[in-house]
Amino acid sequence: MSNKLTKTIIDIGISEKDRKAIAKGLSELLADSYSLYLMTHNFHWNVKGPMFNTLHTMFMTQYTEQWAALDLIAERIRALGEPAPGTYKEFSKLTSIKEVDGVPKAMDMVKYLVKAQEATAKTARKLFPLVEKANDQPTADLLTQRQDIHEKTAWMLRSLLEE
Ligand SMILES: [Fe+2]
Numbered sequence: 001m002s003n004k005l006t007k008t009i010i011d012i013g014i015s016e017k018d019r020k021a022i023a024k025g026l027s028e029l030l031a032d033s034y035s036l037y038l039m040t041h042n043f044h045w046n047v048k049g050p051m052f053n054t055l056h057t058m059f060m061t062q063y064t065e066q067w068a069a070l071d072l073i074a075e076r077i078r079a080l081g082e083p084a085p086g087t088y089k090e091f092s093k094l095t096s097i098k099e100v101d102g103v104p105k106a107m108d109m110v111k112y113l114v115k116a117q118e119a120t121a122k123t124a125r126k127l128f129p130l131v132e133k134a135n136d137q138p139t140a141d142l143l144t145q146r147q148d149i150h151e152k153t154a155w156m157l158r159s160l161l162e163e
Contacts, residue, residue, distance in 0.1 A: 010081040018134035023082035025127035026139065029146065030073045030085060031094035032120040037066040039100060039116055049106040051160075062113075062153060069146065076142055096123055107161065114157045121150035 010019065044059035074084035085094060097116045104112060124146045131139045 014080070014134050014136055016081075018130070018136070019080040020082060021130055022127065022134060022136055022139055023077045023080045025123075025130065026073055026077045026080075027082075027085050027090075028094050028096070029120070029123050029127065029143075030070065030077070031091040032097055032116075032123045033066060033070055033073060033146070034091050035095045035097040035099070036113075036116045036120050037063055037070065039097070040066060040113060042100075043104075043109040043113065046103045047106050047109060048103075051106050055106055055109070058156075059113075065149065069149075072142060073146075076139055079138070110157050110160050114154050114161070117150045117154035117157065121147050121154065124150070 010016075014022075040059050040063040044056055044063060047055045047059065074086070077084040085091060096119050100112050124143045128140065128143055131143060
């Protein structure tokens, strides 16, 4: 086999510079998504009060969806030729979401989740212009889906806080 075929050159029509920059943005999205996932699962475990059943179940629906999305984001990074971050050390450096100490009251959990959902949507949105410029449709599709779900979930959580 010739060298041309055995060399692992990535030739998908996106420059190496753009692939690296998009992978970096996706790594930030992965870190936010993981932080949001963990916060949601933590609140599923620890929520108390009269809204227990509603919130415990709602948080489970949310973290289950988020868990599946982590894989899609990480594997898009790999398809672009870069390593996906997968340690708490890397995630804590990359995420825009601040960890919550202790066990907040039920409605404070909802407020923290609204902020974390919004932060994740903003991280996805921030990457969009570069992805469009690089003509990277699979990442654009993924970012669109993540923005849609995070904005919709933020609305649902926000609605719990309103009269
Ligand atoms: Fe559970």
